[in-house]
Structures are given as C-alpha cells and as structure tokens.
Amino acid sequence: MRYEVRPLTSQDQAAAWKLGSLAFGYHDRPMPEDWNSDSPGRYTLGAFDDSGRLVAKAVDRAQQQWFGGRAVPTSGVAGVAVAPELRGKGLARLVLTRLLGDARDRGAAISTLFPTVPFPYRRLGWEEAGWLTYLALPTSALSGIRPAPGIALRPATEGDMPAIFELYRDVARAGNALMERSGPLWNRTATEILESFDGMTVAVTTDGEVVGYASWERGPGYDSSGKITAYELIGSTHDATSTLLAMFAGWASVAPTAVLRLSTSDPALYEVATSSIRIESQQPWMIRVVDAAAAIAARGWPSHLKGSVDLDLADVECPWNEGRVRLVLDSGQAALEPGGSGEVRMTSRGLGVWYASAASPAVLRRAGFLSGGDAETDSFLMAATAGPAPTLLDYF
Numbered sequence: 106m107r108y109e110v111r112p113l114t115s116q117d118q119a120a121a122w123k124l125g126s127l128a129f130g131y132h133d134r135p136m137p138e139d140w141n142s143d144s145p146g147r148y149t150l151g152a153f154d155d156s157g158r159l160v161a162k163a164v165d166r167a168q169q170q171w172f173g174g175r176a177v178p179t180s181g182v183a184g185v186a187v188a189p190e191l192r193g194k195g196l197a198r199l200v201l202t203r204l205l206g207d208a209r210d211r212g213a214a215i216s217t218l219f220p221t222v223p224f225p226y227r228r229l230g231w232e233e234a235g236w237l238t239y240l241a242l243p244t245s246a247l248s249g250i251r252p253a254p255g256i257a258l259r260p261a262t263e264g265d266m267p268a269i270f271e272l273y274r275d276v277a278r279a280g281n282a283l284m285e286r287s288g289p290l291w292n293r294t295a296t297e298i299l300e301s302f303d304g305m306t307v308a309v310t311t312d313g314e315v316v317g318y319a320s321w322e323r324g325p326g327y328d329s330s331g332k333i334t335a336y337e338l339i340g341s342t343h344d345a346t347s348t349l350l351a352m353f354a355g356w357a358s359v360a361p362t363a364v365l366r367l368s369t370s371d372p373a374l375y376e377v378a379t380s381s382i383r384i385e386s387q388q389p390w391m392i393r394v395v396d397a398a399a400a401i402a403a404r405g406w407p408s409h410l411k412g413s414v415d416l417d418l419a420d421v422e423c424p425w426n427e428g429r430v431r432l433v434l435d436s437g438q439a440a441l442e443p444g445g446s447g448e449v450r451m452t453s454r455g456l457g458v459w460y461a462s463a464a465s466p467a468v469l470r471r472a473g474f475l476s477g478g479d480a481e482t483d484s485f486l487m488a489a490t491a492g493p494a495p496t497l498l499d500y501f
C-alpha cells in the first residue's frame with residue numbers, strides 16, 4: 106500500500122478529531138464546532154491510504170525553547186496517532202520523517218515532544234532529556250518557612266502580567282530547554298491566563314516591585330485528599346521565594362498535600378524539607394536535533410570557551426545532518442563547518458542529549474551514543490554543554 110502524506114485540509118478535520126480522540130481517550134466528547142487541528146503555529150500532517158482515509162497524523166508546533174541564553178526555533182511534536190489496525194507498519198515513521206523535513210524547511214532547528222512511549226521516537230532519533238515534574242509533600246512541612254518582612258503578597262492583576270512574564274523569561278534565559286512563552290501558540294490574554302488558575306499571587310517589595318509569583322489551583326474537598334497545587338512558583342530573590350512558599354503552608358488544615366511543579370534545579374528546593382518530598386508525577390520529554398548546523402548556530406555557548414572538535418554525525422532520518430563536520434566555538438558563538446577528520450562519532454540521539462546539556466560525554470559513550478575521540482575531546486564537549494540541566498515547566 107502506498108500512502109500519501111500531506112497537510113490536512115478543512116475536509117480532513119473530522120477524521121483528525123476521530124483519530125486523535127480515539128487514540129487519547131476523549132472520544133466520548135463531540136467534536137467542538139470550531140475545532141481545527143491547525144491554527145497559527147500548528148501544522149498537522151496526515152497519511153492517507155489509497156481510498157483517501159486518514160490513517161496517521163502528527164502535529165508540528167512552531168515554538169521556541171531557551172538554550173544557553175538564546176531562544177532556539179523548535180518543532181514541538183504533538184498529537185501523533187496511527188489507526189489501531191495499522192500500527193507497527195511504519196506509518197509513524199513515514200509521517201514523522203516528513204514532519205522533520207517540513208519543520209526544517211520552516212526554520213526549526215530542534216524538536217521536542219512528550220512521548221506516551223519512547224521507543225518509536227528513539228528509533229527516529231529523539232531521546233529523553235528531562236522530565237516535567239510534580240513534587241508532593243505534606244503541606245504542614247512548609248510551616249517552618251518564614252515569610253520575609255519586606256515582602257507583601259496580593260492577588261495578581263492584569264497589570265502585573267508583563268512583570269510576571271519577565272520573571273519567567275529571566276529564569277528561562279538562564280536555563281536550558283524552558284519554553285519561550287510568546288508567538289502564535291501563546292495568544293491568551295492576561296485575563297484568560299489569570300482566569301485559568303484558582304489563584305495567581307504576586308510577591309511585592311515595599312517599593313511595589315513584583316519580585317515573585319505563584320499560580321495555583323485548589324483541588325476539591327477538605328479531607329485527607331485535599332490538595333493545593335502550585336503550577337509555578339518563581340521568585341527572583343530568596344525573600345520572594347520563601348514568602349510565596351510560606352503562603353502555601355496556610356492551606357495545611359484543608360489541603361494536607363501540597364504539590365509543586367518545579368524546575369530540575371529550583372531555589373525552592375533549598376527552602377523545603379526535601380526529605381518529605383515524593384514525586385507526584387514525572388512526564389519525560391525528548392529532544393532531537395532537526396538541523397544540526399542551524400541548531401549549533403542558534404543556541405548560546407560558554408563565552409570563555411574557544412576551540413574545535415571534529416565530529417562525524419550519523420542521522421538516517423535527517424540525512425542533511427550526516428557526515429563530517431567541525432564544531433568551532435568562540436566568544437559564545439558556535440558553528441558547524443563542513444569537513445574535518447570525523448574523530449568523534451555521534452548518533453542523532455547522542456547529539457540531542459549533548460546539545461540539551463542532559464548528559465556528559467562519558468555517559469553518552471556508555472549509552473553507545475558517542476565513540477572515538479579521547480579525553481581531550483570529551484573534556485571540550487563536556488565544557489561546551491555543561492549545564493544547567495534541561496528543564497521544562499510547560500506540557501504540550
């Protein structure tokens with residue numbers, strides 16, 4: 106059977122809803138009248154059999170993620186589904202391989218996704234780089250945290266949103282993999298954002314400067330199952346972070362469990378009794394380099410590191426990445442130049458994990474993602490993407 110892979114049209118939307126809702130278990134809901142798999146920044150590819158039936162689909166989201174202080178154009182892959190009778194026959198490979206090419210054509214340098222199952226994505230060159238993590242602890246365990254005297258808390262207003270966005274962006278810019286929350290996929294108004302939580306609280310100095318915020322939801326009930334969830338808790342100072350955390354202690358009588366969605370290396374972890382923490386949930390996410398030259402040029406690099414290493418990249422699904430290239434770093438910029446000896450061999454999974462600062466060359470070597478080279482090249486590659494550990498605070 107030959108399949109046609111093409112972008113969906115308005116005629117295909119009902120079939121896309123059916124395929125997606127069945128795969129992800131919301132098939133009891135009717136398709137909303139104005140539903141469309143495509144919207145600004147979302148591009149859906151479908152595979153059609155020779156009778157014109159939609160049998161597989163995948164969405165490419167035009168998003169950006171921060172690496173080394175620069176926002177990297179990214180293809181966020183979502184909504185991957187194959188008709189139940191046709192799974193295991195190469196349809197996901199067909200659609201995702203085309204998606205990678207199309208994403209590159211529109212300027213995406215890397216791709217990320219939240220897998221329900223990692224194996225098909227591994228076969229196609231993605232690899233796990235981090236987790237979206239919800240930590241749970243007894244709310245009463247927060248009671249030892251003291252609010253800072255110079256910090257007041259109040260509900261956020263629409264006028265606070267620019268400051269809230271900047272607080273988040275400062276964290277994203279200083280980290281790796283965090284989402285840039287602007288562009289066509291981030292078109293909600295300040296009111297819509299505020300209304301999407303039970304509460305958004307800001308921490309304000311005596312001068313009126315917003316130095317922290319927490320967005321939170323109060324779960325149902327007030328018995329032992331009661332829960333308070335902080336989806337985001339960001340303070341630019343210790344005082345802001347501790348005052349926001351202390352506020353959540355006030356929920357202990359009616360919401361005995363506090364859930365915190367925190368980044369991998371989060372200052373809030375230096376405030377709480379980490380021995381009381383358990384993992385409430387952990388959703389892994391994966392990365393893949395879509396266009397190696399563009400990805401290397403797009404991210405930021407350590408400004409004090411200068412040098413080069415010769416790579417030999419293996420990438421069956423994105424053949425434009427394959428072959429010998431020289432990675433050259435200077436003054437916080439990097440480039441991949443064609444040629445070189447190909448001394449260090451890297452697979453596409455290895456390239457993604459290294460690019461994301463998710464693992465050292467020694468780990469990549471043991472995983473079978475990197476070979477060749479020596480202690481010198483390992484040390485250079487290690488310094489180039491030494492950290493911080495990649496982290497995300499958004500699901501997609």
Ligand SMILES: CC(C)(COP(=O)(O)OP(=O)(O)OC[C@H]1O[C@@H](n2cnc3c(N)ncnc32)[C@H](O)[C@@H]1OP(=O)(O)O)[C@@H](O)C(=O)NCCC(=O)NCCS
Binds near residue numbers: 188
């Ligand atoms: C996951 C899913 C999209 C995979 O689609 P598919 O068409 O069956 O995948 P393919 O046949 O193209 O497989 C691609 C590769 O992954 C491998 N693979 C696929 N599913 C696998 C699995 N569950 N375990 C291990 N390997 C798997 C295949 O062997 C193949 O490898 P190869 O091409 O190197 O031989 C499909 O099973 C599905 O729709 N599942 C339900 C919805 C879902 O989970 N979607 C994913 C959301 S993130």
